[in-house]
Amino acid sequence: MPVLKVNNLLKKFGGLVAVNNLSFTAEKDEILGIIGPNGAGKTTVINVIAGTLPVSGGEVVFKDRQVTELPAYQRNQLGISRTFQTVRPLQDFTALENIMVGALFGKKLQLNEAREKALKICEYIELERHDLPIDKLTVLELKKIELGRALASDPELLFLDEIMAGLNSEETWQMIELIRKIKENEVAICVIEHVMKVVAELTSRVIVLDRGDIIAQGPYQQVSQQKQVITAYLGKEG
Amino acid sequence: MKKIIFYLFFVIMAATLPYYAGGYLLHVSTTILIFMSLSLSWDMMLRTGQLSFGNAGFFGLGAYASLISVSNLDIHPVLSLFFAAVFAAGVALVVGFAVLRLRKIYFAITTLALALVFEVIVMNLSDLTGGSSGRVLPQAIFGGNSVLIYWLILFITIIVILISELLNKSKTHYAINSIRNDEITARSSGINVFKYLVFVFVFTSAIQGIIGGVYTQQYAFVMPESTFSLDFLLLPIAMALVGGIYTTMGPILGAIFLGLISEYLKLIMPYGHLFIYGLIIVIVILFLPEGIYKVARKKYRNRKSQEVKLDASSEGK
Structure with a gap:
């Protein structure tokens, strides 16, 4: 199917x-x-x-x-999840919080569960500097955030x-x-x-x-x- | 823990104010608290990215709802505040379904028009509202006891501050912050944008309604011109901007700062004080565009991190 x-x-x-x-x-x-x-x-x-x-x-x-x-x-x-051609990170959040958003709303988790899930995803996609604000990150890291947020809703x-x-x-x-x-x-x-x-x-x-x-x-x-x-x-x- | 003691100290200071402050200072504080709540409620809506000019409108609706429920329905004045909140929230829910489909400047200008529409409606329902000459209550709340009025408004303000803090720590914070940052990303990440906008619009309007109610009960008087006045629209916005938007502390500091300055200016120059007042707002916004609170926080953090660095380097030697 x-x-x-x-x-x-x-x-x-x-x-x-x-x-x-x-x-x-x-x-x-x-x-x-x-x-x-x-x-x-x-x-x-x-x-x-x-x-x-x-x-x-x-x-x-x-x-x-x-x-x-x-x-x-x-x-x-x-x-159904997607990433965007030009990255659209949420500027006022850290990398981890960006990924949490997918888990919080796409997967309807509570705050602490979503944080754990986002941490796991960071490990999975090898995003180490996840506590930094968005404007400190490289292109690869921004792309990973897009991917991470999309993955966070399973x-x-x-x-x-x-x-x-x-x-x-x-x-x-x-x-x-x-x-x-x-x-x-x-x-x-x-x-x-x-x-x-x-x-x-x-x-x-x-x-x-x-x-x-x-x-x-x-x-x-x-x-x-x-x-x-x-x-x-x-x-x-x- | 340190933080809680810090807050507790201020709450106790504020609550015991009537015992060591004179009538004048008490009156100024009451006004500052009213504007603080309005400023916070406006800021909470702004956190969703929607610039609303509807705050004076819902303030006015609450004012009228409270007065009418006391004089026509014979409800206790304190209870009438709930009535004011429910009424403002109900109207916000209905109009929210229409105006929250708009964005940016279109949303802003429509909410501004809303306030004007409310005013016109109120002027024309003269049997109920007293028309353009307004209506008077037989007596102010608590028989006009200014200490009790102060405590009531302080209580409401503390609740509003707590709501604002909770909002910034809840799941809703993540939703509305995402909506403000990038609505398309928010939608694609499972966020029901419209639901959250309606939710915040309704409860911030309810707060504005309560404040309108309390203000009316304090002065036992409503009149379209003063109740829907620009003061209740622009001053709270100026306070949030000066103090720092998207935070709880920003509107609090902004309200205290501008509130005290405005009173002081009134004392030293009865005429033309508004000119200086406006100038101060412009200067603060020009030179501290992030607001007093955020600049202070940044300075504090920088100094702290420098201290840490100094410690580290001295250990190195």
Whole structure:
């Protein structure tokens, strides 16, 4: 049974169709990649599934339950978590408190339970300087906070929106190892990624979007050879 | 432990004030406490990131609710304060469902309009409210005994301070702080943003309602012009800004500081004191934008950490 089932998902911004009748599934124990050129609608897909934006049509089914009309906070409580492309930490909190927020409200824990859980997560994601305010942290640490907060609600479906952006190659490897470790806990993971090396390394299957449509899907090695994918990324020849 | 003794000391000092202070100082203190509660209630709403100008409106509603319940329903004046709170909270709940969908400047300007709307309604229900000339009660609460009035207001203020402290230590603190920092992150982290905004809006309005009620009972008098006056809107805001927002101590210090200055200025220059008063507010906000409390706290912490460093370096030798 797929964790996530998306049927004929449609999202319009005025006259612009950002996501055009998209259908796909995501299973646990897999890492699904969503790739495509800039403006293909990748982040919009996440926004619509996580409830940050309302749909224009179609349905989102999570664990056999219709969540299409539910607000974002309820979807998070049910088990859909996400990170943001540009990190959005809560500035007035320490790193640990940022992660606690996910446990407090996504998982509905009490303060002391949430603190314990957040400490465990810090250990799990190897975030040592968790008692510092946000403006003292590095990019990698901020990305880890995003990830930690998303993990604190014990998600079964996790969206990672360009979590590698801004990391150097060593940090990227750390993050890849971490995401693999998360996958072992029976979490369905969807990654949006621009770095193809990461996509090749991490994903078991990819969906290629172009202007809101799926133009190809399958294992990355296979998809990356397809002509329409190369055209979408590089433009038509001649 | 040290902290508790510290607080206890101040509570005892404040509670025994009538025994060593004269009538004038007692009156000034009563006014300061009223503004302190209003300032704290405004600050608690601001902690959600929503700048409300509705405080004078709910203050006024509470004032009228309290007066009408005493004179028309013959309720005991102290009991009428509960009535004021419930009434203000009820109205806040109803209008909150509409205005709390707005954000930032739109929310601020709508709450400002709310206060004006309340005033117009009150002016036009002249049978009940006395219209624009207002209404008078046969006598003030406790027969006008200023010591008892002071104790009642002190009691209410202490409760408001405790609420503010509890709020900053509760789960709700994490919710509203997240909402203020980044609403989209808050929503994606399982926070029911609307529920928390309504909750804080309702209980801060209830506090403003109680204070309005107590103020009315103190003077046995309501009038639209003075009850919905800008004083109850702008002074509490200025106090919180001067003292330091998002904290309990900030509005407390701000209310004491500005309250005392305003009284002193009134004494030394009966005319034009408001000009100097405004100037002081501007100067403090320009040079201490974080407020008195946060600047003092930072200085104290810096000095402490320097002492620790000095200790460490002297041990090194």
